[in-house]
Amino acid sequence: MFSQTAEYALRAVVFLGNQIGHPCTTAELAGEIAAPPDYLAKVMQGLSRVGIVQSQRGLHGGFKLALDPGELTILDVVNAVDAFHRVDSCPLGRPGHNSGLCPLHRRIDNVMAVAEKTLHDTTIQEVLQEPGLLCTLPCVVESTSLGKEKPKSRRK
Amino acid sequence: MFSQTAEYALRAVVFLGNQIGHPCTTAELAGEIAAPPDYLAKVMQGLSRVGIVQSQRGLHGGFKLALDPGELTILDVVNAVDAFHRVDSCPLGRPGHNSGLCPLHRRIDNVMAVAEKTLHDTTIQEVLQEPGLLCTLPCVVESTSLGKEKPKSRRK
Numbered sequence: 179m180f181s182q183t184a185e186y187a188l189r190a191v192v193f194l195g196n197q198i199g200h201p202c203t204t205a206e207l208a209g210e211i212a213a214p215p216d217y218l219a220k221v222m223q224g225l226s227r228v229g230i231v232q233s234q235r236g237l238h239g240g241f242k243l244a245l246d247p248g249e250l251t252i253l254d255v256v257n258a259v260d261a262f263h264r265v266d267s268c269p270l271g272r273p274g275h276n277s278g279l280c281p282l283h284r285r286i287d288n289v290m291a292v293a294e295k296t297l298h299d300t301t302i303q304e305v306l307q308e309p310g311l312l313c314t315l316p317c318v319v320e321s322t323s324l325g326k327e328k329p330k331s332r333r334k
Numbered sequence: 335m336f337s338q339t340a341e342y343a344l345r346a347v348v349f350l351g352n353q354i355g356h357p358c359t360t361a362e363l364a365g366e367i368a369a370p371p372d373y374l375a376k377v378m379q380g381l382s383r384v385g386i387v388q389s390q391r392g393l394h395g396g397f398k399l400a401l402d403p404g405e406l407t408i409l410d411v412v413n414a415v416d417a418f419h420r421v422d423s424c425p426l427g428r429p430g431h432n433s434g435l436c437p438l439h440r441r442i443d444n445v446m447a448v449a450e451k452t453l454h455d456t457t458i459q460e461v462l463q464e465p466g467l468l469c470t471l472p473c474v475v476e477s478t479s480l481g482k483e484k485p486k487s488r489r490k
Binding site: 292 | 336341344345348367368408425426427437438441442444445446448449452453456461462464465
């Protein structure tokens, strides 16, 4: 359900949600959210294409969130980069199943439907406001060396 | 959540659940469930390794279900071939997050937890007994030519 692409997109959006007004380059963002820069560049293109982030060129350019975090859901972010797949039709293409799914695929789709609704019902603002340190923010034990360390050294 | 590997494994197990006592070769099974034979052979190895199916050698050999469908859950089948992943620890490996997940990853894991429970609570027997034609069985419009058609011609 959650590909690595969706995971990076969510980390990036949550990070930028705390940086409103402060553009962040792909290289900076890659360090902050522990993502490979080249991979992240493609993820950011996907987010930019649907207007979730906007990029500014120039010396102090970079990405910033283009939408109100209160109007942006986790599902929006996932769908921007790696569409959430429901079972819309028989995966085997059985002609007799045009009018509905079989018991197996109906159950699988029910699971996906619940997951999709939960992701649709949760905004980025809710994630940002929830108590608890986001892992896309520098964690306490490392705050003194922020900016000097490379992303890898910040992992366990 | 559901990889193609898991999808083929579920189709195979559901098909074999209706064939108890009648071994089915990988080639036959591949045709019945519309799966590539070489890919399916690896999937069946995975199911065999954990004892969900057993293979019989010889002229009338093949695979059959080794477990009671009433004791076998959808989650068992998925985990046999492509383990269902929860978010067990901080994906960024932040030292400050050893004791719990951040608000973003906690929400993602909550979605996965609900899905995992649903899959764990559903047995293959329940799928087999539910009203509705399974798409791993020949569908009505094609039943007259069963055995003569190749799998591809049975798709839409």
